[in-house]
Every structure is written in C-alpha cells, then in structure tokens.
Amino acid sequence: MKEAMVVKATDFAGRPQDLFINDLTQSKGMILADYGSFWRDHRRFALKTLKNFGLGKKSMEERIHEETKFIIKTLDKSIGKTLSPQVMFHFAASNIICKVLFGIRYEYDDETIKMILRQSYGYVYSLFIGSKPAVVINGFKTMKEAMAVKAIDFAGRPQDLFINDLTQSKGMILADYGSFWRDHRRFVLKTLKNFGLGKKSMEERIHEEIKFTIKTLEKSIGKTLSPQVMFHLAASNIICKVLFGTRYEYDDKTIKNIVQCIRKLNQSTGAES
Incomplete structure (x- = not known):
C-alpha cells in the first residue's frame, strides 16, 4: 500500500471513469476528473482560491472550533430527543462556508434561508443539485397536496440511464411509477404473503x-x-x-x-x- 500510495502515487492518482460523467463534465473539474494536466490546473487554482479564504490558516481553524461549540450545544439540548446528525452536520458545514464567504452564521433552526427562497420563488420551486433537477416544496398545505391529493404525480423514482438500460425500466425498487410497477407490486405483495x-x-x-x-x-x-x-x-x-x-x-x-x-x-x- 505504501509503494502504491506514496512511491507510485501518480500511477494510482486517477478516478474511476464513467462515459456519461465524462460527456457531462467534458473530462474537466477535480472531483470526478481523471488525473492529468486539466486536473492539476484545476487543483492548483482551487487550492490557491481556498487559501485566500483561509484554508490551512489559523482563521479557518478558529471558524471550525467556533462552529463545533454550537454543535456541542445542540447535542446537549437534544439529550432524550430525536436528532438527525446528518442534517445537523450539513448545517454546521454550511455555516462555516457562510462565515468564510459572508462573515455571518445562522442558527440551526433559522428560517432566513428558507424564507428567502420562499419569498423569491413561492412555496414550490426547482433547483439543480449537481447535474440533476430537484423540486423543493414548502408549507404544510403544499406538502399535503403533493403527497396526499396528488400522490400519483409524485409516486415516481429518480431515473438513471444506466439503471434503466440494465433493468429495462421494469421491477419495483428502481422502476418509475406506471403499469409495469403496479403489476410487479401486486405480484410481489401476493408472493410475499404466501x-x-x-x-x-x-x-x-x-x-x-x-x-x-x-x-x-x-x-x-x-x-x-x-x-x-x-x-x-x-x-x-x-x-x-x-x-x-x-x-x-x-x-x-x-x-x-x-x-x-x-x-x-x-x-x-x-x-x-
């Protein structure tokens, strides 16, 4: 492992490649790109920019320590209650970024960001998470209408070209809502009951x-x-x-x-x- 990761680090510095991702990113960027001149140039630029924002300096360490105190307080308050650590750490990481970029942080139950989005785009708006579109629903009435009144319209699954080709758009877990899905669900429930x-x-x-x-x-x-x-x-x-x-x-x-x-x-x- 030492020889692979240290002595021959360049030979093992690549990333697993995917035809769809390569076409989407044009083989550029850092996270998904393979090792090469493009990757080195992007890495050099990213590190330089991050250092200007405090990466590797004491100021960044102080921001992380400051946010850690709020995490500890939140954990103390949540003793005996349910808590999603994933959501909490997402808030913590976002607060560190906000502190670096804007010089401010938000409480974990703060409605500011939600209110900004709601006032700008209404109770239903769409955005891209990476390369995939997503729809955000706000408010109890809107969520009830989506999940109860119009349940069929929201009963689908996120679709993927590779998965669809592999499964021929059939099955239950990964298949989109439709006649095939209903037929398979009926068969699976009957079989499982047996x-x-x-x-x-x-x-x-x-x-x-x-x-x-x-x-x-x-x-x-x-x-x-x-x-x-x-x-x-x-x-x-x-x-x-x-x-x-x-x-x-x-x-x-x-x-x-x-x-x-x-x-x-x-x-x-x-x-x-």
Missing part, C-alpha cells in the same frame, strides 16, 4: 434470528464488531429461512458469499454508498 409476510410465522422467524444476534453481541464484548455486516447476515438469514427453510451461522462461507454478492450488485448499480 411466504408469511404479515403473518405470525414471519414474526417467529424474526424472533428466532434475534436470539442468534444477541448471542453474537454477547460473544463480542471487548472485541471489534461490524454491526452493518452482522445485521446484513441476520436479514439474509431470515430471507433464507423463508425461501429455503434453513439458516446459516454468521461465520458460514455460504451466507457470507450471498451477502457479498448482494453488496457488489448494489455497489455496481449505485444503490449502496
């Missing part, structure tokens, strides 16, 4: 698997454990119990291969980050 979905037999299988999960946790006291892998194995065992009538130990090669294949499939389609 396998015990919504019945006591399914509940018993889940309870049985939980016992093995608890035993695994007890054995791992004082040791390192990946909860993600463990719960993947548990969920896969429940499915295997339904389909084949058997379960596997968590260290069994068969179940590990099944989970590994599913993860690779998800990664290849972008379903797993």
